[in-house]
Amino acid sequence: MTETDRVAEAVEPSSGDGFSRRALLGWTGGALVVGAAAAGGVATAVTGTEDKSSTPALGSVDFHGVNQAGIATPVQDRLHFCVFDVITDDRAKLVRMLQQWTAAAAAMTAGKQIGTGADSGVPESPPDDTGEAVGLPPNNLTLTVGFGPTLFTKDGRDRFGIAAKKPEALAELPAFPGDKLDPQRSGGDIAVQACSDDPQVAVHAIRNLARIGFGVVSVRWSQLGFGKTSSTTPEAMTPRNLFGFKDGTRNIAGTETDRLREHVWVPAGEGPAWMTGGSYLVARRIRMHIETWDRTSLQEQEDVIGRNKGVGAPQGATGEHDVVPLKALPEKSHVRLSHPDTNNGATILRRGYSFVDGSDGLGRLEAGLFFLAYQRDPRKGFIPVQQRLAANDAMNEYIQHVGSALFACPGGVRGADDYWGKALFA
Numbered sequence: 304m305t306e307t308d309r310v311a312e313a314v315e316p317s318s319g320d321g322f323s324r325r326a327l328l329g330w331t332g333g334a335l336v337v338g339a340a341a342a343g344g345v346a347t348a349v350t351g352t353e354d355k356s357s358t359p360a361l362g363s364v365d366f367h368g369v370n371q372a373g374i375a376t377p378v379q380d381r382l383h384f385c386v387f388d389v390i391t392d393d394r395a396k397l398v399r400m401l402q403q404w405t406a407a408a409a410a411m412t413a414g415k416q417i418g419t420g421a422d423s424g425v426p427e428s429p430p431d432d433t434g435e436a437v438g439l440p441p442n443n444l445t446l447t448v449g450f451g452p453t454l455f456t457k458d459g460r461d462r463f464g465i466a467a468k469k470p471e472a473l474a475e476l477p478a479f480p481g482d483k484l485d486p487q488r489s490g491g492d493i494a495v496q497a498c499s500d501d502p503q504v505a506v507h508a509i510r511n512l513a514r515i516g517f518g519v520v521s522v523r524w525s526q527l528g529f530g531k532t533s534s535t536t537p538e539a540m541t542p543r544n545l546f547g548f549k550d551g552t553r554n555i556a557g558t559e560t561d562r563l564r565e566h567v568w569v570p571a572g573e574g575p576a577w578m579t580g581g582s583y584l585v586a587r588r589i590r591m592h593i594e595t596w597d598r599t600s601l602q603e604q605e606d607v608i609g610r611n612k613g614v615g616a617p618q619g620a621t622g623e624h625d626v627v628p629l630k631a632l633p634e635k636s637h638v639r640l641s642h643p644d645t646n647n648g649a650t651i652l653r654r655g656y657s658f659v660d661g662s663d664g665l666g667r668l669e670a671g672l673f674f675l676a677y678q679r680d681p682r683k684g685f686i687p688v689q690q691r692l693a694a695n696d697a698m699n700e701y702i703q704h705v706g707s708a709l710f711a712c713p714g715g716v717r718g719a720d721d722y723w724g725k726a727l728f729a
Contacts, residue, residue, distance in 0.1 A: 361440045362500070366412045368715040369580050370568060373445030374652065374677050375557040377536045379498040382528030382656040383505040384586065384673065385513065386491030386708060387520035389454065394463045398728050400519040404495075404512055405722035408446040411436070411508050417515075433514065435507050442501035446508055448723045449584045449710025454492040468727060470574040472583055472680045473711045479693040481703065488588050488706030491523040496584070496675070498654075502529070524706070526588060528656025528673045535652070541615060541623065545591055545657050545670055546701070548608050549615035552623055555652040566650040566684070567677050569714075577726035580714025582677040585651075585685040588658075588706030591671040596701050607697045609636030635697040641688055651676040651684045671702070681709060 364372050389397060407417045418424070418431025455469035456462065495512055499505040506527075513522055532544045533551025541549040555562045564570070571579045596604070605612055609632040615623040617638060619631025632639040643650045654677070659670040678684030693699070716722060 361414070362443050363413055363441045364443050364445050366409045366446075366716065367718055367721075369717075370715045371447045371581070371712055372412070372715070373447035373496055373498055374567065374582055374654075374712070375535055375555075375563055376445050376498075377443070377539075377557060378531040378534055378654050379443050379445070379505075380500045380529065380531060381498065381502040381505050382673065383497045383502070383509045383525065384528065384675070385495050385497070385509045385525040386451075386523045386586075387493045387495070387513075387516065388523045389462070389492045389519065390521050391519050392462070394728070396519050397463060398724070400516050401724045401728075402722045403515050404448075405716055407511060407515055408508070408723075409716070409719075411504075411511070412441055412444045412446060414441040417511055433507065433511055435510075436504050439501055439504055442499045442504050444497065444499040444501075444504050444508060446512075447496040447498075447584075447712060449494040449496075449712040450724070450727070451490060451492050451494065451708060451710050453490060463728070465727060468575045468577060470578055470711055472574060472682060473709065474682075476585070476681070476707060476709050477686065477690075479689055479704065481693050481699055482707070483703055483705055484707050485588075485705050488524045488526075490708050493520065494584065494586065494708065494710045496654075502527070526658060526673050526706075527660075528658050530657040532655040532657055532672055533653040535654070544655075544672055545593060545659075546596055546604070546608070548604075548610055548612060549623060551653055551655075552615065555650065562650070563652075566679055567652050569679055573679075575727075577713055577724075577729075578711060581712050582652075582679065583681050583684075584710045584712050585674070585676045585678070585681055586706070586708045586710070587674040587704055589672040589674055590669070590703045590705050592701050592703070593668045593670050599701075606633045606636060607701070609633060609638030633697065635695050637692070637696055637698045640692055640696050646688050646691060649684055649688050651678045651688070677712070 364376055366372060391397060410417055416432040416437065421430045421432040421434030421437050424430055452469065452473050452475055454462065454465075455473075456466045495509060497505040497508040499508075509525070513520075531542050533554045534542060535554060535557040537556050541552050544550050555566060567582050569578045569581045569583075601612065605618065609618055610616065611618065616625060617627040617632065618636070619628040620626070627638060627642055629639050629642060629644060639645060654675040656673045656675070657670070658673050659668060661669055663669050676685050713724065713727060
């Protein structure tokens with residue numbers, strides 16, 4: 304199922320005052336949330352107040368659908384990825400927060416403010432929306448949620464009565480050779496991927512979800528990203544990574560229904576029912592040793608990647624989109640080792656971004672690739688490919704994996720009465 308097949312269910316604008324101020328205060332205080340309006344009521348009531356028309360805002364992506372937006376959607380320019388730990392043992396509070404998050408996400412992706420907005424409501428209380436996105440279109444904002452293994456069980460304990468619904472495919476990733484993982488940048492209970500063509504819109508979305516979740520979740524780690532390193536729209540110019548090479552030339556396109564069905568979406572009957580139409584997300588923070596790479600000869604760079612640096616053609620070919628002549632590439636080149644034909648057909652959908660987080664204590668750029676990959680089953684997608692790369696890739700001299708996480712992303716929110724995780728917690 305492609306994005307074009309997504310169910311177009313418009314979000315019903317609110318009446319502007321349908322959601323009580325008392326309930327909204329519960330978003331940040333956590334004490335008043337449980338027992339408030341039912342899910343469907345919340346979903347419609349907290350939809351923004353600024354734009355009361357039914358016309359989608361300029362540059363908006365449908366939030367509702369069979370699959371979550373932000374997976375096969377054309378890759379936006381900016382990323383704010385955030386992972387939360389659940390800090391409550393109260394299942395009802397967690398469910399309530401997911402309902403509120405869903406309603407807020409539907410509003411923000413439609414270009415609306417949350418609740419009573421940024422400049423109205425009770426003067427003695429903080430406004431419902433932080434306001435930094437007021438006046439900005441959503442710029443194709445998408446919000447995609449995923450649930451980590453520790454949401455189900457932690458220290459051998461069934462935390463929220465959902466352990467039996469944990470998919471087998473959501474097993475912890477194995478240790479890969481060369482990994483130097485930072486626990487402060489790994490794992491987590493719930494992930495939210497915010498993508499937009501405006502960084503302020505993406506930051507606003509995560510900031511407000513974190514605020515709504517106060518007392519229920521806390522931020523474990525996050526990552527900002529820029530400069531998409533792969534594309535789901537083949538007609539667009541292929542992006543380059545921080546090594547200066549084109550990447551993702553043969554990434555799965557959002558219009559390739561058959562490849563999405565075969566490699567990305569979880570079909571009915573495969574795993575628990577709540578994952579039907581969903582996908583599994585692998586997130587890896589990959590530090591790039593930029594200064595070392597910049598002192599490497601052009602020939603060695605091209606041999607490491609397996610591509611011409613100029614036009615991006617595979618070595619032994621002339622055009623970027625030519626069939627990859629695998630046997631003409633160096634045996635340890637990245638392209639050869641990661642190609643589906645050398646991995647029994649293993650294929651993943653990538654949505655990675657570059658990052659630069661200033662400099663480290665030695666004056667080196669704290670920079671690299673924030674790798675995001677969606678697949679139908681990581682045991683048949685990312686894991687076998689990474690095992691091959693970790694053991695043999697010539698690029699390993701120039702990179703190091705320092706963060707890692709795996710999440711199960713459920714199917715899409717089907718309408719105003721649905722919410723993130725409803726089928727899981729039913």
